[in-house]
Amino acid sequence: MNHGLIPYVGGKHRLAHRLVEMCAVPPADTFVDVFGGSAAVTLAAGDRFGKLIYNDVDGDLVNLFRVISDPGTRQLLFRLLRWLPPSRRVFEDDYRQYVAGGFSFHAVADPIERARRTFYRHCFVFGGKVRSGGFAISTGDRDRIKEVPRYRNALRKLARIGGLFRRVVIENLHYSELIRIHGRRNDAVLFIDPPYHGSEDYYSRTFGAGDHAFLANQLATVPARVVCTYYDTPGIRSLYPPPLWRWESIAATKNSAFTKGNKVLTSEHVIIKEAFQKTSPPPVSHDYH
Incomplete structure (x- = not known):
């Protein structure tokens, strides 16, 4: 079922159920959609999570x-x-x-x-x-x-x-404030679908190059489990390095204006950090290039 209500740049309506499955194993108590957008993933998560939080900085x-x-x-x-x-x-x-x-x-x-x-x-x-x-x-x-x-x-x-x-x-809320509030629980999963590098200006509220680094550093230190989607670029690889982050690739399709509406096969990358106890030492942060 397509849960999305409105067309949305970078929307995950075609991948929503697959992403929710990745968020739900191992089970977590609360699903937090940090960059909620069209809410397609939040709504798909209703089948697997009892507690749902949708957020977007766009009022x-x-x-x-x-x-x-x-x-x-x-x-x-x-x-x-x-x-x-x-x-x-x-x-x-x-x-x-x-x-x-x-x-x-x-x-x-x-x-x-x-x-x-x-x-x-x-x-x-x-x-x-x-x-x-x-x-x-x-x-x-x-x-x-x-x-x-x-x-x-x-x-x-x-x-x-x-x-x-x-x-x-x-x-x-701004993403950093939301993560500060809800990321401190290791029984929550944060789903992160930020503006991708190169497409930051498509959205009503701006998200700059520095935000990619700030976001990665913050996510690395919160106890919550994190499931993050991005395209694979050297800069993003440097921000989410193993062994803290596990990279997985899933096939996706998108509409192309150059093929008269035909769907083009592409790859989305899902980057996962498992939850840890608050008493664990925070991992080392990295700089964005």
Whole structure:
């Protein structure tokens, strides 16, 4: 089952169940999705974990999931979206407010309207690049414009995913603060899916080169088990070295704009650190190059 609600750059909806299986062995008490994004992995984890924590620093995403978790506000959001067609004018009107708010809809006072704008932007932004992408409509398919049924399918998911989110604690913290709070327990597993090196500017909230090093150093010292996804580069290898970190590779697919929607086989790397007792000495940290 595809648990993701909205298209999201770097989203793990196709890999969510496989990643959850890796997080759940050995069993842990609490699943913490540190860079929650579209929440695809959080929602898939509901089958294996009793306690779920979703976090994202992007307040627009957090507001969206708060709205859909309540049946009353979810219904109001659905009414706003139900007859709203894919429209460049709507998209660009929203984008002007998004830029004026510092790449955020936080200035929109009504949480339901803020959720509407967030949902709509993610559904139609080119390449998932919410910070800078334009309106995307694909007309190459002879039978359909694929974004239209994708948008309608997302609307149909609102009730199901909203119901699942009633089990989830929703956080809106910087990753370092969230890890400080929840990483001190060795019966928790931290799932880490940060912006990958080279794609940091695709997201509403920035994540710089220095954040990769800071994140790795912090994760190396917390007692919680850590399951982290990244592409394999020399710089990332230097941050997550064996024997503390175990590297595994899993096959994945992604859509390619250069192959007219065909799926391209690629590799994702999962980097795992096992839990340890608080009394254990912290491992040596490393620098990012």
